[in-house]
Amino acid sequence: MTRTEKGGTMRTLQDKAAVITGAASGIGRSTALSLARRGAHIVVADIDEEGARAVAAEISEAGGAAVAVHCNVARPTAFDELKQAALVAFGAVDIVMNNVGVLTRGRPDHLPVEEWERVLTVNLLSVVRSNTAFLPLLIEQGHGHIVNTASFAGLYTYAYDRLPYAASKAAVVQISExxxxxxxxQGIGVTVLCPGPVATNIASSLPPAFGPTVSTRGPGEQFAVLDPAVVGEQVAEAVLDDTFMLYTDPQVRDVLVNRATDWNAFIERQTAALAETSS
Incomplete structure (x- = not known):
């Protein structure tokens, strides 16, 4: 079956119903606004209920349609409840964006198992639970689009102090693929969003560092910190274009090609760079 017969392309977002987790701020909020400007109806889901209501009100005041839903993605029933809320509000679900993420930091030998469990539950199992709730619906209707937020950290290793986060995001890339x-x-598009540095409040979820102080290293000096609004627009266009891999900065391709060309040499360079940062 060719793509022209049946594929993931969504030619318009007008009157499409989009469910976005982590939508009270940052990339989630900006994506909600970008989709709403294109006519989509938005379910603004977040553990920050007050923030979710503010975003829904912002969309409504601009002439769009939105509802706010309190959602803790770590709860086993969260996505079934979220699906029901979307169906009650808009009668359909066309787009699902799994956007929640939490960070941690600490040397690998100091990170407790409980911290691994916290990060993997929020960052990874939330995507699994979302799939369990929404995939049967999307498959039955034969159309829709899923956006999973991963990270540059899931594409290559540039630090060792956030292994649970990086591992969860690498898993999200593989699930998405x-x-x-x-x-x-089956007519359903999938986009994996891999952001580099973006000005969000994800650091607010950071607990105190586990073990000795570590120097947090970024993905590379060539990557500027983006405004979330830029990323929101990128996501909206990716849904319309049925783009699978969405890098927020195309320069990351050079890094990935460099690693694939000689992975051993790449790791040696990364090790040397980390040693220099720590000295």
Whole structure:
């Protein structure tokens, strides 16, 4: 079956219903606003209920349609409840964006198992639970789009102090790739968003560092810190274009090609760079 017969392309966002987790701020909020400007109806889901209401009000005041839903993605029933809320509000679900993420930091030998469990529950199992709730609906209707937020940290290693975060985001990339293979022939698009530095409040979820102080290193000096509004627009266009891999900065491709060309040499350079940062 060719893409022109059945594929993931969503030609318009007008009157489409989008569910976005982590939508009270940052990339989630900006994506909600970008989709709403294109006519989508938005379910603004966040553990910060007051913030979610503020974003929903912002959309409504601009002439759009939005509802706020309190959502703790770590709860096993959260996504079933979120799906029900979307269906009650708008009668459909066309777009699902799994955007919640939390960070941690600490040397690998000091990070407790409980911290691994916290990060993986929020960053990874939330995507699994979302799939369990929404995939049957999307498959049955034969159309829709999923956006999973990963990270540059899931594409290559540039630090060792956030291993649970990086591992969760690498897993999100792999889940997204598998979903793309499975769902695109069924009319459902999949985008994996891999942001580099973006001015969000994700650091607010950081607990105190585990163990000795570590110097946090970024993905590279060539990557500027983006405004979330830029990323929100990128996501909206990716949904319309049925783009699978969405880098917020295309320069990351050079890094990935460099690593693939000689992975051993790449790791040696990263090790040397980290040693220099720590000295």
């Amino acid at each position: 598998g979903l793309r293979l499975y769902l695109q022939p």
